[in-house]
Amino acid sequence: MFKKLIGQRAFSTSFSWFLKASIEGNGKVVSVNEGSKDPLKFPGIWLRDNCQCEVCYSENAQSRRIDYSDFSFKVKAENVEITDKVLNVNWSDNHKSAYHIDWLTDRSFTKEKQEQYLNEFYRPPYQTWGKSKFKDVVKYFEFDEVIRDDKVLKEWIETLSTYGIALIRNTPKDKTVARTLANRIGFIRQTTYGEEYVVQAKPNATNQAYLSAKLQWHIDLPYYEYAPGVNLLHFYEQTKTKGGSNIIVDGFNIAERIKNQHPEDYQVLCEVVVDWNDITVEQDIPYHNIWRAPVINLDADGNCTRINFSIPQRDSHFNVDVDKVIRWYEAFGKFVNMVKEETMLFKVNEGDILTFSNVRLLHGREAYDDSDANVRYVVGAYMDWDIIYSKWRVLKNQLANRH
Ligand SMILES: [Zn+2]
Structure with missing residues (x-):
């Protein structure tokens, strides 16, 4: 024996x-x-x-x-x-x-096994970054490689998920590349503003995005319960003048900083429910959206899942106990100060696609001079994280099985 x-x-x-x-x-x-x-x-x-x-x-x-x-x-x-x-x-x-x-x-x-599984199959863990780390964090991917090569597609998704931002360059001169990119993963997330939307200066625009004036930090559609997860912005034409730079801040980093430096204010921003709203008319259809949620949103493990931030789309209806209002503004003021400190300005090159997490990165745009000789034409499309993470898991399994 x-x-x-x-x-x-x-x-x-x-x-x-x-x-x-x-x-x-x-x-x-x-x-x-x-x-x-x-x-x-x-x-x-x-x-x-x-x-x-x-x-x-x-x-x-x-x-x-x-x-x-x-x-x-x-x-x-x-x-x-x-x-x-x-x-x-x-x-x-x-x-x-x-x-x-x-x-x-x-x-x-066992904790070990569970962490390994979650990191490998739930989501790539996010890493926060401040302004000074931006250069190390920002990565470029070649458009045709993302389209052709599953390995590169997976790397792009991982970068986007880890840092909340990635750039795609050398796109064809075509107004449909944002759609092509979205279709490579799954499909475009439709919103009030359609499937693809064009950001350019429009005369008599009602939405701040369609003016050439400065567009301060925000996330898109905070007034949606299911805010679009990812923004694909194709810079079909970029303004040649000094202005028009993108404004980018890692909102998860601000949340982390405020948690460490001002834990009580962090608590307030995690708990006080804010009314986000949008009243608009698009293609002759009137809309009235409201979503109520704090600025900082956490999952059950205490990790950030979403930041809500928009000055124009924050309602004057503030449905909380009156004694919480002044306290909330104090905490929000600290948040805004940190956002100012960490604001990164950079100008996306013509032809590049700026891809970023809409529920994480506060973004905006400097003013620019719009004229016939100086045009900025951006085609945007949204995607949902559910579809992106799903593709990531499918790719992981397929790539592993090929070896
Ligand atoms: Zn059985």
């Missing part, structure tokens, strides 16, 4: 000979021991819920199909054993389940 084990160990990379399973906590936990490693603990109810048999799980749909009208929340493991790297469990509801050890390890409840 001893010889046989040694032999298996010598000729196989598998450690299945060393696997042991046991029941703990009165049937509520199944423990899997792999050699000398810390045992992996799996809650019994989670195992039962994730049974991989044909009745409980659809391989085709890759989703659970267990009938919850019959599901027992008091189910217990009654018997466990491991054979050929498969954990077999007999349950108190008379069901039997089998789980491959690789499947279990991949879903281990």
